[in-house]
Amino acid sequence: MGDRERNKKRLLELLQAEGTGNAHCADCGAADPDWASYKLGIFICLNCSGIHRNFPDISKVKSVRLDFWDDSIVEVAVVLQFMTHNGNLRVKAKYEARVPAFYYIPQASDCPVLKEQWIRAKYERQEFMADGKTMSPSDNREGFLWKRGRDNAQFLRRRFVLSAGEGLLKYYTKEEGKDPKAVINIKDLNATFQAEKIGNPHGLQITYRREGHIRNLFVYHESGKEIVDWFNALRAARLRYLKMAFPELPESELVPLITRNYLKQGFMEKTGPKQREPFKKRWFALDPQERSLLYYKNPLDAFELGQVFLGSREQGYEVYEDLPKGVRGNRWKAGLTIVTPERKFLFTCPSEKEQGEWLESLRDVLSRPLTALNLLTASAESGHSRR
Structure with a gap:
């Protein structure tokens, strides 16, 4: 040898x-x-x-x-x-x-x-070595991010201010403006990198609840370090909130709740509650922590069209391959059915591969035990599946 x-x-x-x-x-x-x-x-x-x-x-x-x-x-x-x-x-x-x-x-x-x-x-930078400087989050962070307009595809420079002490994230349309365009409670905030969907390698999606609906902000920064620092600052603020909201829980149980990624995203076609309406193409995002299947007309919409809460199998929730007899999709034939105590939701997928991935992801969520937070989410979201 x-x-x-x-x-x-x-x-x-x-x-x-x-x-x-x-x-x-x-x-x-x-x-x-x-x-x-x-x-x-x-x-x-x-x-x-x-x-x-x-x-x-x-x-x-x-x-x-x-x-x-x-x-x-x-x-x-x-x-x-x-x-x-x-x-x-x-x-x-x-x-x-x-x-x-x-x-x-x-x-x-x-x-x-x-x-x-x-x-x-x-x-x-050796930020995490035992003899190095401890990385501790600041209670405040301020800077500029490029934010996608709600009603157009333009990204405009906006000032963002994070106050972990107040538990708030604000952004301003005017650089020196005193009145924020939006005030976001850290309690309701999630941040997830969505580079491919946003079309920028540093694309970050910030999501929060507004008047019972999900509001999406799509932002980026030219500097990779800056956008990741913002992401971790938001995570630090979220952990601070969770520790105050759930003081009885150990930190190890809170960390998975700080931020979350979507388990599965993509286009499917969906029909209405009577199952006779035309199937319409929608963008879907599966949030495993909140057990929600959100759907939009387009991937970068500011608000969802509706959402389906996914309870447990013990509560009568299930997902099946294919569509009920006599129901046909529009362009796509690979179907699946979500059964809830209130109704059946019917979908078609662009391919059998996509169908299999959706089935696996949805069954994953249904197999998870319900938490008190899930039950509160279900109550808040009831009646929000519209189109």
């Missing part, structure tokens, strides 16, 4: 070594990483390796399987010893020693800006 094959075999053994954490990307948790940062001593996925290439003074990367690991490129014996001594868990313990509870740690499916700023915060 040549040196190259022997070195590659040793690296592959390190990837599977128990107790190292090497079987998952050190930064986003993706399974089976096949790249290594031999300067940091960690194994990472392809996507994260591309980010590491942007700061070669801190991290140097090579493919475990595709690149040559021989003495003509690096001192392989030293590198292998270094990789063996370190590994993902040991390095994470060093660079993630003090990650604040509110700070969002991206997963493999998250957008690139979240991953990039997480990696930069860890290794480049």
Whole structure:
């Protein structure tokens, strides 16, 4: 066996070594990483390796399987010893020693800006090391974001002011204006990155309740660090609110409630309550925490057309593949039916693949136990499914 094959075999053994954490990307948790940062001593996925290439003074990367690991490129014996001594868990313990509870740690499916700023915060700015400066949220944050107009597609510069102490987020149409255009209670706020939907790599969707409906704000900032800092500031304010609202709950149970991503989004066609109305194309978003299936005419609408609360199977909620006998969709034929105690909701999907994904996601929500918060949401949303 040549040196190259022997070195590659040793690296592959390190990837599977128990107790190292090497079987998952050190930064986003993706399974089976096949790249290594031999300067940091960690194994990472392809996507994260591309980010590491942007700061070669801190991290140097090579493919475990595709690149040559021989003495003509690096001192392989030293590198292998270094990789063996370190590994993902040991390095994470060093660079993630003090990650604040509110700070969002991206997963493999998250957008690139979240991953990039997480990696930069860890290794480049070293914000979470035990001997570094503790990252604590400020009670206030103020700055400008580009916000999409409610009635047009233009993004305009708007001043945003966050006061965690008051539990409020405000935005102003005039830079020096005293009267805010909107005052948003942190209690009702959610923030989620929606880069693809918004059409900007730094696109952030801020959602809140207004007069019984869901109001969406779509914003971005030119700086990836700035928009992620805003996101984490909102999360810090949310955690502060949750601790005051639920003082009896441990922090570990509150963290998953800070912000949430949609479980599934996409177009389906929907008919009305009589099941004789024409099927109309709508954009749907499934909120797993609030157990709501929201629908819009367009993905970037400011308000929803309606929402379907998804209770538990024990309460008579269910989802089935296909449509009732005698009902046909408009353009799409792959149907599904949501059954609630009040009525049946009928949908068609653009493909069988989409149908399968919706069925899996909806059944996931229905299988989750109901919480007191869910019951309050159901009461508030009853009667809001309209079109």
